[in-house]
Amino acid sequence: xxxxxxxxxxxxxxxxxxxxxxxxxxxxxxxxxxxxxxxxxxxxxxxxxxxxxxxxxxxxxxxxxxxxxxxxxxxxxxxxxxxxxxxxxxxxxx
Numbered sequence: 612x613x614x615x616x617x618x619x620x621x622x623x624x625x626x627x628x629x630x631x632x633x634x635x636x637x638x639x640x641x642x643x644x645x646x647x648x649x650x651x652x653x654x655x656x657x658x659x660x661x662x663x664x665x666x667x668x669x670x671x672x673x674x675x676x677x678x679x680x681x682x683x684x685x686x687x688x689x690x691x692x693x694x695x696x697x698x699x700x701x702x703x704x705x
Contacts, residue, residue, distance in 0.1 A: 612656050614685040615663055617671060619651040625676025626650050632674045638666045649681075660684075 621629045626644055630651050634642040640654045653671065657663055663682065672680055 612658060613660060613663065614688070615655050615657070615667075616683045616685065617653040617655060617667060618649040618681040618683070619653060619671065620678040620680075621650040622676040622678060623650075629674050629676040633671055633677075636666065636670050636674075638662065639671075 619629070619633065630642045630644055633639055633651065633653055638655050638657050640656055642654075643652045644650065645652055655663075655666060657666060663684075667680055667682055671677065
């Protein structure tokens with residue numbers, strides 16, 4: 612699976628509707644509204660890189676109110692739980 616983070620600029624008065632419309636698109640896992648340089652951040656997962664071309668410009672980019680997108684493709688995932696479990700390997704009753 613390929614994970615991508617999509618930064619989305621949206622017309623100010625369309626943010627809630629655009630966020631929900633994006634969240635309803637197959638392949639989109641989560642959508643966050645946020646403060647800062649972008650209005651929405653969407654986490655997407657697809658099977659192949661070619662699927663990103665179908666998902667982002669053809670679907671997310673066509674949602675009413677969306678002005679632009681910037682996509683970042685994830686290479687590897689890290690989490691606190693994963694790093695903590697790595698230190699627990701082989702440690703018995705310490």
